Amino acid sequence: MNLLIMGPPGAGKGSQAVIIKERYNIPHISTGAMFREAIKAKTKTGLLAKEYIDKGELVPDSVTIELVRERLQADDTKNGFLLDGFPRTIAQAQALDQILSEVGKKIDKVINLVVDEEILVIRISGRRVCKTCGETYHIVNKKPKVEEICDVCGGELIQRADDNVATVSNRIKVYYEKTRPLLNYYDDKGILINIDGSGEIEETFRYVEKIMEDANDLT
Numbered sequence: 001m002n003l004l005i006m007g008p009p010g011a012g013k014g015s016q017a018v019i020i021k022e023r024y025n026i027p028h029i030s031t032g033a034m035f036r037e038a039i040k041a042k043t044k045t046g047l048l049a050k051e052y053i054d055k056g057e058l059v060p061d062s063v064t065i066e067l068v069r070e071r072l073q074a075d076d077t078k079n080g081f082l083l084d085g086f087p088r089t090i091a092q093a094q095a096l097d098q099i100l101s102e103v104g105k106k107i108d109k110v111i112n113l114v115v116d117e118e119i120l121v122i123r124i125s126g127r128r129v130c131k132t133c134g135e136t137y138h139i140v141n142k143k144p145k146v147e148e149i150c151d152v153c154g155g156e157l158i159q160r161a162d163d164n165v166a167t168v169s170n171r172i173k174v175y176y177e178k179t180r181p182l183l184n185y186y187d188d189k190g191i192l193i194n195i196d197g198s199g200e201i202e203e204t205f206r207y208v209e210k211i212m213e214d215a216n217d218l219t
């Protein structure tokens with residue numbers, strides 16, 4: 001199954017994606033994570049992306065689309081994939097449809113996490129990520145076993161560079177302006193499913209599971 005997970009910054013896309021990837025054995029493709037890797041490796045794309053990400057702006061469509069086009073050519077996407085944080089503009093959504101149609105594929109389902117703004121801010125401000133492996137934690141909702149240390153690899157937990165108050169408010173603003181209109185784009189195609197993402201991580205995943213079961217019943 002070819003899936004998209006959508007929702008505003010901090011809605012829990014990455015947290016759900018990690019579980020979906022494990023359970024359904026499909027690759028999790030996060031453009032945000034790909035950009036962070038590129039920034040860490042100081043590549044040309046990384047240096048360019050950093051200028052936008054640090055301000056909470058979107059990286060230009062041309063750069064982002066090429067990144068995804070290349071990633072979707074990898075063998076591990078043959079039996080399905082989960083895109084997280086892409087597309088974020090109508091132009092990206094149209095490009096994605098084009099990229100997929102060239103190889104006879106399409107997006108099957110779009111899972112949209114609905115979460116109120118106050119919750120988003122609490123989630124983002126409490127998020128900590130492992131500097132080494134990228135595992136995500138929260139200072140209240142998903143604590144590491146040892147404070148400031150990653151359970152998975154023992155790495156140091158830090159705040160994401162774009163998780164500061166000024167950048168977060170711009171990320172949310174940009175989401176409403178540029179990305180939210182995409183929900184209509186997918187609703188018109190009849191593949192959008194809105195789920196309540198305000199409960200606990202496991203509770204939200206139960207809604208995801210239901211979507212996957214219903215989709216299997218149809219095949």
Ligand code: AP5
Binds near residue numbers: 060141
């Ligand atoms: P990206 O990395 O995609 O960030 P985002 O969309 O702002 O979303 P987040 O990763 O902040 O939140 P999330 O929904 O994944 O939440 P998470 O699961 O971590 O993009 C970053 C930047 O890259 C963009 O601003 C842009 O500049 C650029 N970019 C990326 N893609 C692009 C594109 N396509 N085009 C152009 N530019 C692009 O959860 C958040 C916290 O809450 C965690 O601490 C978690 O533990 C906790 N939590 C999660 N779920 C729950 C729950 N149910 N209950 C309690 N706590 C929870």
Ligand code: MG
Binds near residue numbers: 013015030032
């Ligand atoms: Mg994320």
